Amino acid sequence: MRNPIITLLSDFGTMDYYVASMKGIILRINPRCTLVDLTHQVKPHDIKEGAFILANAYSSFPKGTIHLSVVDPGVGGPRKPILLVTQNYFFVGPDNGLFTLALLGEKVKQVIALTNSKFFLPRISTTFHGRDIFAPVAGHLSLGIKPNAFGNEIDSWSEFFFQKPEVKGGRLEGEIFHIDTFGNLITNISEQTFFHFVKDRPFVIRAGKRVTQGLKKGYWEGRRGEFMALFGSGGFLEISVREGNAQKTLGIKRGDPITVTLTRA
Amino acid sequence: MRNPIITLLSDFGTMDYYVASMKGIILRINPRCTLVDLTHQVKPHDIKEGAFILANAYSSFPKGTIHLSVVDPGVGGPRKPILLVTQNYFFVGPDNGLFTLALLGEKVKQVIALTNSKFFLPRISTTFHGRDIFAPVAGHLSLGIKPNAFGNEIDSWSEFFFQKPEVKGGRLEGEIFHIDTFGNLITNISEQTFFHFVKDRPFVIRAGKRVTQGLKKGYWEGRRGEFMALFGSGGFLEISVREGNAQKTLGIKRGDPITVTLTRA
Amino acid sequence: MRNPIITLLSDFGTMDYYVASMKGIILRINPRCTLVDLTHQVKPHDIKEGAFILANAYSSFPKGTIHLSVVDPGVGGPRKPILLVTQNYFFVGPDNGLFTLALLGEKVKQVIALTNSKFFLPRISTTFHGRDIFAPVAGHLSLGIKPNAFGNEIDSWSEFFFQKPEVKGGRLEGEIFHIDTFGNLITNISEQTFFHFVKDRPFVIRAGKRVTQGLKKGYWEGRRGEFMALFGSGGFLEISVREGNAQKTLGIKRGDPITVTLTRA
Numbered sequence: 001m002r003n004p005i006i007t008l009l010s011d012f013g014t015m016d017y018y019v020a021s022m023k024g025i026i027l028r029i030n031p032r033c034t035l036v037d038l039t040h041q042v043k044p045h046d047i048k049e050g051a052f053i054l055a056n057a058y059s060s061f062p063k064g065t066i067h068l069s070v071v072d073p074g075v076g077g078p079r080k081p082i083l084l085v086t087q088n089y090f091f092v093g094p095d096n097g098l099f100t101l102a103l104l105g106e107k108v109k110q111v112i113a114l115t116n117s118k119f120f121l122p123r124i125s126t127t128f129h130g131r132d133i134f135a136p137v138a139g140h141l142s143l144g145i146k147p148n149a150f151g152n153e154i155d156s157w158s159e160f161f162f163q164k165p166e167v168k169g170g171r172l173e174g175e176i177f178h179i180d181t182f183g184n185l186i187t188n189i190s191e192q193t194f195f196h197f198v199k200d201r202p203f204v205i206r207a208g209k210r211v212t213q214g215l216k217k218g219y220w221e222g223r224r225g226e227f228m229a230l231f232g233s234g235g236f237l238e239i240s241v242r243e244g245n246a247q248k249t250l251g252i253k254r255g256d257p258i259t260v261t262l263t264r265a
Numbered sequence: 266m267r268n269p270i271i272t273l274l275s276d277f278g279t280m281d282y283y284v285a286s287m288k289g290i291i292l293r294i295n296p297r298c299t300l301v302d303l304t305h306q307v308k309p310h311d312i313k314e315g316a317f318i319l320a321n322a323y324s325s326f327p328k329g330t331i332h333l334s335v336v337d338p339g340v341g342g343p344r345k346p347i348l349l350v351t352q353n354y355f356f357v358g359p360d361n362g363l364f365t366l367a368l369l370g371e372k373v374k375q376v377i378a379l380t381n382s383k384f385f386l387p388r389i390s391t392t393f394h395g396r397d398i399f400a401p402v403a404g405h406l407s408l409g410i411k412p413n414a415f416g417n418e419i420d421s422w423s424e425f426f427f428q429k430p431e432v433k434g435g436r437l438e439g440e441i442f443h444i445d446t447f448g449n450l451i452t453n454i455s456e457q458t459f460f461h462f463v464k465d466r467p468f469v470i471r472a473g474k475r476v477t478q479g480l481k482k483g484y485w486e487g488r489r490g491e492f493m494a495l496f497g498s499g500g501f502l503e504i505s506v507r508e509g510n511a512q513k514t515l516g517i518k519r520g521d522p523i524t525v526t527l528t529r530a
Numbered sequence: 531m532r533n534p535i536i537t538l539l540s541d542f543g544t545m546d547y548y549v550a551s552m553k554g555i556i557l558r559i560n561p562r563c564t565l566v567d568l569t570h571q572v573k574p575h576d577i578k579e580g581a582f583i584l585a586n587a588y589s590s591f592p593k594g595t596i597h598l599s600v601v602d603p604g605v606g607g608p609r610k611p612i613l614l615v616t617q618n619y620f621f622v623g624p625d626n627g628l629f630t631l632a633l634l635g636e637k638v639k640q641v642i643a644l645t646n647s648k649f650f651l652p653r654i655s656t657t658f659h660g661r662d663i664f665a666p667v668a669g670h671l672s673l674g675i676k677p678n679a680f681g682n683e684i685d686s687w688s689e690f691f692f693q694k695p696e697v698k699g700g701r702l703e704g705e706i707f708h709i710d711t712f713g714n715l716i717t718n719i720s721e722q723t724f725f726h727f728v729k730d731r732p733f734v735i736r737a738g739k740r741v742t743q744g745l746k747k748g749y750w751e752g753r754r755g756e757f758m759a760l761f762g763s764g765g766f767l768e769i770s771v772r773e774g775n776a777q778k779t780l781g782i783k784r785g786d787p788i789t790v791t792l793t794r795a
Contacts, residue, residue, distance in 0.1 A: 002561040007550065013446030014279070014544070015306035017322035017499075020272065023301050024325030031267040031299070031327060034561070036553050041545035044447050045508050057547035060554030060661070062561060073508050077485025126483030128498030131325070181543030182574050218656030220607025233658030234547075243575050243603050278711030279544070280571035282587035282764075285537065288566050289590030296532040296564070296592060309712050310773050338773050342750025391748030393763030396590070 029139030183245030294404030448510030559669030713775030
């Protein structure tokens with residue numbers, strides 16, 4: 001039988017003991033787990049950034065993978081610890097919107113409020129449910145314990161408002177949704193949305209003070225330092241500078257607008 | 266049989282080949298090991314910070330885990346390479362105080378000076394005992410080789426002076442011992458020490474130029490941006506700013522004082 | 531049978547979903563793999579830095595390890611995806627010079643241009659061959675599929691020009707090839723080259739505005755803050771400041787010269 005896989009995502013950084021504590025607890029419960037970090041460098045308390053990374057990574061993993069995700073500014077407060085069971089995966093973490101984007105692509109079969117303290121650490125801190133609740137639940141889940149054992153089924157889960165691109169005054173208006181390590185600006189405009197709007201007509205794309213025409217097929221098509229638009233590996237419109245840093249070049253931040261305007265042929 | 270677990274802690278960072286080399290050597294000796302990073306981002310040469318992370322993480326792991334810890338400014342010099350065997354764990358690394366805080370919670374059964382070069386790499390550099398001595402010793406230990414095979418038993422090990430909080434002039438005086446990723450200020454005042462001093466009397470807590478009354482149960486009790494005190498996940502008094510960064514807000518550094526003063530009821 | 535080992539090196543950083551996606555894809559193909567990060571913090575697009583890290587880490591791993599390395603500024607363009615088979619290891623990645631330094635120490639047995647799309651993801655993006663081509667090839671390779679199945683054998687691979695130290699005007703002239711986490715300056719002057727030039731004659735070493743005589747055996751021989759030269763764990767001449775940061779002290783950058791000059795006895 002193959003070993004169960006648990007991924008970990010958090011805003012805990014990698015300089016503290018937080019991530020290691022979670023892993024230790026999981027291995028104490030199930031030493032056969034394969035643990036894989038998604039990232040622990042989500043900006044502190046930034047639920048939307050965590051949601052973005054999770055949404056882009058989770059589906060690369062085998063069916064049955066347990067995704068343990070903890071960006072949890074409300075830890076210890078009224079937000080619920082939950083387990084979401086979809087057709088392909090398990091998601092464990094705080095019910096604060098963190099799973100909003102991943103669930104767009106998954107069919108949710110069960111939502112469980114984690115209340116059965118038999119599967120928690122004996123002593124629950126108020127500041128570190130990653131270690132005290134979520135890690136031990138993920139560990140027990142990886143042993144094959146049924147979702148219903150962890151608490152009662154509930155009807156709904158939290159989502160944040162995800163701004164979709166809109167057509168206004170003949171332009172397609174989107175926003176910069178994520179800025180990656182290379183400074184690439186990833187927008188909320190999907191390939192489908194883009195071509196539904198543009199069809200086969202000519203267009204320009206505006207971000208900050210820069211304008212570009214047309215799309216590249218890949219980074220390599222640009223000249224070094226060229227400002228360009230293309231569809232990135234997650235399927236969204238992306239602004240990039242060949243072997244450069246678009247974020248620094250344009251002085252842009254997350255949430256800033258990007259527009260696609262049709263031009264006369 | 267379950268796979269042996271080896272944790273790794275160092276100040277090597279994650280941009281160089283140092284950590285990977287240690288892992289490669291371990292896997293060459295015992296490919297069945299499960300390797301878990303505690304952190305490699307201890308500030309360069311900062312033995313106390315390494316000791317703090319190790320002390321907070323080690324006990325989350327299963328009995329029998331081998332903790333390989335290398336913050337080693339004196340590498341190649343007179344400090345001894347050692348193996349400490351406690352009731353629950355193995356600790357491998359330089360004898361320079363790095364294990365001071367972890368051992369406060371462990372009963373030491375054996376201290377071995379690592380001298381048997383049969384378990385080292387054939388060629389020992391003077392600058393990288395992590396790869397040449399500590400990793401291969403940890404690897405062999407994970408195969409079940411007995412501690413005595415690695416060298417002679419010795420009587421003592423090094424500790425640094427750990428400043429405990431003191432009561433002076435009616436105040437409890439502690440210090441900031443660690444600053445975490447979120448900017449939370451973690452002090453050397455344990456829950457036990459705190460309540461032994463305060464009992465059920467009213468008090469104020471001072472750090473830098475800020476004063477706060479009372480304790481929160483968790484971060485969520487504060488208003489956004491509120492300065493507050495609470496007991497953190499390691500059991501020590503902690504200063505925090507809700508969804509903010511206490512270190513930046515207060516301009517405080519490690520070693521700075523924190524005081525608890527009783528107030529008239 | 532022991533689990534296959536795949537190492538991963540890239541310039542993807544650890545804050546995005548890129549590395550996790552590659553790991554997920556590998557585990558989907560072969561859940562028995564042991565995955566080890568070399569580093570993902572190669573400076574963006576810096577093939578030489580990636581080559582240096584890989585060259586210093588790869589040989590610590592067991593025979594048969596698959597080294598998956600992706601620093602790929604030309605992704606999607608004309609550079610070939612390749613698999614290199616040496617006597618001891620497999621190397622998978624873009625054919626852009628990334629394997630130049632590792633192959634100095636290995637005997638290459640086979641070079642395969644990766645063209646068999648049966649082993650790729652069904653849909654290949656133009657921007658992320660790490661996930662779409664290299665990770666699935668490494669995963670299938672770890673299942674024991676023969677190198678020839680992945681594409682046609684070719685005769686050559688790309689190398690960058692590696693500046694070797696030279697003797698000019700009676701001096702040995704080298705350069706700073708890598709700066710590590712501690713600020714140590716690692717040069718391109720090997721122990722063999724150094725002693726072939728110096729023999730047992732007295733010498734001075736110059737880097738930036740500083741000069742030092744003689745070599746230390748290890749960091750511990752220096753006084754705190756002392757500027758010194760020694761041979762590092764990779765076998766190359768290294769400039770270091772004891773418990774300090776040579777890079778900051780000297781204001782030096784990669785590619786800057788270092789010279790060894792003989793002095794009269």
